[in-house]
Amino acid sequence: MPAKSLKVKITSQEFTFRHEIKKTIFPHIYDNENLLEDNNLKPVKLFSRETKTVSRKEKIQIPFELLIENSPADVFLYLNAQKLDMYYSIQSGRYSFNIYPKVGKNIVEIFYLVNGCKSPSVFNKIISK
Numbered sequence: 148m149p150a151k152s153l154k155v156k157i158t159s160q161e162f163t164f165r166h167e168i169k170k171t172i173f174p175h176i177y178d179n180e181n182l183l184e185d186n187n188l189k190p191v192k193l194f195s196r197e198t199k200t201v202s203r204k205e206k207i208q209i210p211f212e213l214l215i216e217n218s219p220a221d222v223f224l225y226l227n228a229q230k231l232d233m234y235y236s237i238q239s240g241r242y243s244f245n246i247y248p249k250v251g252k253n254i255v256e257i258f259y260l261v262n263g264c265k266s267p268s269v270f271n272k273i274i275s276k
Contacts, residue, residue, distance in 0.1 A: 185264040210243040225256040248275040
C-alpha cells in the first residue's frame, strides 16, 4: 500500500529561525561574504575561462583544480552573486560544479575558505539563450 503524502506549510518565522540556527552552527559557511581576501592564497584554477553560450536547459559542468597544502578547504560557487553550491572540507584535487544557468548573462564566481581566510575569486561568464 503506498504511503500517504503529507503537505507541510512552513511559515516565514520558522524559516528564519532555521536559517539563524544554521548560521550559529556554521558561521564560516554563512558569513563568508564579509571576509577580506587573502592575496597570499592561490585562487582556484578554472579549466575553461572563456565565455560560453549555451541553450537554456543545458547542464553546464564547471571543472576546477584546488591547489592547497595540508588544510581542508570549503569551496563556494556563486551564480549571479547568489550562493548556489559548495564543497565542504576538501583537499587539493580536481573537482567540478554542475549548474543549469538562468536565461541571459550568468556570472560564475568560485573561491574557497581555508583556516578562516578567503581566497581571491575567479570568474567565468555563461550566456544562456
